[in-house]
Amino acid sequence: MTSAEKNIFIRINLGEFLAFLVIGLPLPVLPLYIHNELGYSPAVAGACVGAHFLSTILFRTKAGRMADTWGSRHTVLCGYFFTACSGLPYMLLAVTALPPPVQIGIILVSRVCLGISQGMLGTGSITWGIGLLGPLHAGKILAWSGLTMYAGIGFGAPAGLALWDMGGLFLLGLVCMALPGCSTLAAFVLAETPVQKAALKTGAGRILRQVLRPGISLFLNGVGNAVISAFIGLYFAAKDWENAGLALSCFGFSFVIGRMVSGSMVERSKNGGAAKIAFALEMAGLGLIAAAPHPGVAIAGVCLTGVGCSIVFPSLAVDLLRDLRAEIRGTALSFFTIFQDISYAISGPLAGLLVPFLGYSSVFYTGAACAALGLILIFLWSGRRHSIS
16 A cells, blocks of 8 residues: 555544444443443343444445445445434433433434444445545455454443443543544545445345345354354353453454454455355364363364454455445445344344253354355355346
């Protein structure tokens, strides 16, 4: 990259990181506030937190179409606006004495705002970067976009608890409103990507058919991520092993490392080569976890799985983008990402049904089987690519 291209790359990713800090800030705070302060059950607390992710899924395709027909820059800046709006309800709760049901409604407004913003930022930032830097840098853009998202949420969660301890919901809301302003300053000076109204002529059904094959593979990849997030702690407890927290930390660390080192490899990869390696690593890692005789072996499996899971999304997305006209990138990318959203949402609950009958090892064998199927499909579908004309 030239120095000008690096400036664009840094500004887009910095803005995205600050916005995703806002998504992470309330995550540990809201369940405590809803359960301890308002007196609602953990199920209600979980539903309020989950409203954010549901609204992201529902709005993501709209955000993709906006990026194609309205412009990626406008879409991202609008995402920053909704991110900032999510902080205002917390400040309102801090300065008023409202009945608990009304407070729940206000919290839901904040969660929906965040869900809308995440849909805009996730798709808009990627298409903005590709539009300004070109498809040759798509691998780095996709890899680092995911890295900034996860890093923002990861750093935001402990910071949210610290803010709550220092100044309650008011300070939390104030910071949630201020950080998107910093994001806007970082990215506002960048140019808009070209907008072509021809995107409206391509129906959603045709675009969905284009992304179906890589989308199915992405869904299968998401199973491994979901079962580790949901069950690794319970698995260690059932084995009477210590260091379950270390296992989760290793998963996050290896995921980040995978994203950091995979950008150039993904750009050079042809016919799903990087995805094949990633699925093989994920399959081996999940198999090691399931069969581990010792916690050290399980942690090694967690690390392999983290690296594999992190590489699949950018590798599949780069191959997909090579087949797409520029004016439908946003819509196609949003449809593609929904397969991952759905996988994360349903894999944990469905895999959990196996535990009473087959034990915790079964969920990791299931993840390994899904990774093996994903690998097989990549081999079967390599070279069978077609573009929407």
